[in-house]
Amino acid sequence: MKAICKREIRSYFSSPIGYVCVAALLALYGYYYYLVMMMGSSSYISSVYGVMFSFSMMVIPIITMRSMSDDQKNKTDQALLTAPVGVLAIAAGKFLASFFVFFVASTLGLLPAAVMSFFSSPAWGEVIGNYLGTLLYGGAMVAIGVFISSLTVSQIIAAIGTFAVSVFLMYIDMLASNLSNAALSKVVEWISFNNRYTTFTQGMFSISAAVFFLSVMAVFVFLTARRLESRRWG
């Protein structure tokens, strides 16, 4: 797992993909930070992070799209699957590498708050809450993205698929409120990533939400491993 994770991270940063993803996110962060702070002269740093989060959702599909599909296309999966490594280790290594790129981008996204702290005292509870929430929600999306990437050899399809899923999940609350069937609406609400994420943005650490996101990551890493295994039976 370590070898695969290391190789993937190196591959992200030996090609422009890693840098472009991180740079694009940071540029968008900075731009929005400027808009809110200077033009709106607002002090709501958490609203800045709230928007940053939706930027991340657009970049995650780009980070994960090549994760599994590239191996399948270039037949490098033959090296991985014939090495003495389990499929779960392969899937976990891939997930961790993609997550690392997202982690770097999100962590550097704390820079605005760090800059702010020279001039005033930002609400660190909210900032850290936002940061953790973003990491957890993002981690779940990365796991889903890696899984979708394992379903196809085409990077484009993987990216668009992941993007569609992430947008669907972002607006699933609206769907829930529009459903007339109370039970169904309850179920849809329960799936909602946003509800759980919002708790973090208010500066509260919710263990149940954290467990939910970690479970989603585990389930999709597991599914990716199953997908790798199932290809052997093709």
Place this chain on the structure above:
Amino acid sequence: MVEVKNLTKRYGGNLALDNVSFTIEEGTIVGFLGPNGAGKSTTMNIITGYLSATSGQVTVSGKSTLDDPNEVKKLIGYLPEQPPLYMDMTVKEYLNFMYELKKVKLPREQHIKEICGLVRIEDVYGRLIGNLSKGYKQRVGIAQALIGNPPVLILDEPTVGLDPKQIIEIRTLIKSLGENHTVILSSHILPEVQAVCERIIVINNGHLVADGATDTLAHDLSQDHRLILRAEGDETEMLSAIVQMEHVVEATSLGEKEPGVFELSVEAEPDYDLRRDLFHLLAEKGWPLLAMKNSDLTLEDLFLQLTSSDESHAAEEEGSGEAGPEEAEESPEPAEEPEEQPEEQEEEERKSESESDL
């Protein structure tokens, strides 16, 4: 060392392997022969654990691929048909990655250096794999298979894309590796298999059609054991003298090949070696013997005979990109041409048909 029992593999409704069994002893070099789509790569992929069999089992060193997949994988070095190379890594990074991936315990620097020396890739050690020529990529692929010094090496068409000099180098390398490794290699290049392998397994259409030592397989499979000889003398006199010999079943003339020199075909009783008797007879009569050979099948004849039963199936498979220049150079025998060409023509016809459909 490697035991394959009743291996069957289905891809949907397509039966790729049908009840294939064989055992390979330690320290032998075995050649897998067969037309495109015969099931060679599938068999190799199953042995290495990349694919799973529909039924049947594979054991390596007594360990089953089903019960102990990771242990078996440690014993095998695999070079797939398309080397599994990461184009965005340098040779050095890639070999180090494979070293870590395979959890090798040998001293790293020294081990990787040794392998690079063996397959001669020291010159490109620091270069990006994506920028290497096909021959070098192939060699990096072989190097990758050697990492960890596994006792079993499985090489799927190891010399594809190499120039004739490199082919000879790699063959020599495989031969030397065969001294302390069990090697299974597949190839379309028949002389290569003949030169390198001690044993040949022929697979056609998912069935094992022949299995035996390289030297004796052709002899055992040929139905007639005739001698073809050239001698200088009178055609009818020679024929009547030969027919009157003991153990001779039939003698016919194949015509005058050089001025005054005739080619004769002599069929002896099965299991009787007639060569010495013939020599003495001709010497006695003063008819100089200019050439004599067994009419045993060449490997090409054998290959064609064993695999020609379903040309149509072979044509259905993916076009052979392997019919590269080195193949033509390696096999001057014309026997291979009729095999390759109709197949490719059919392939092209098929393509143009499907295009016109569009």
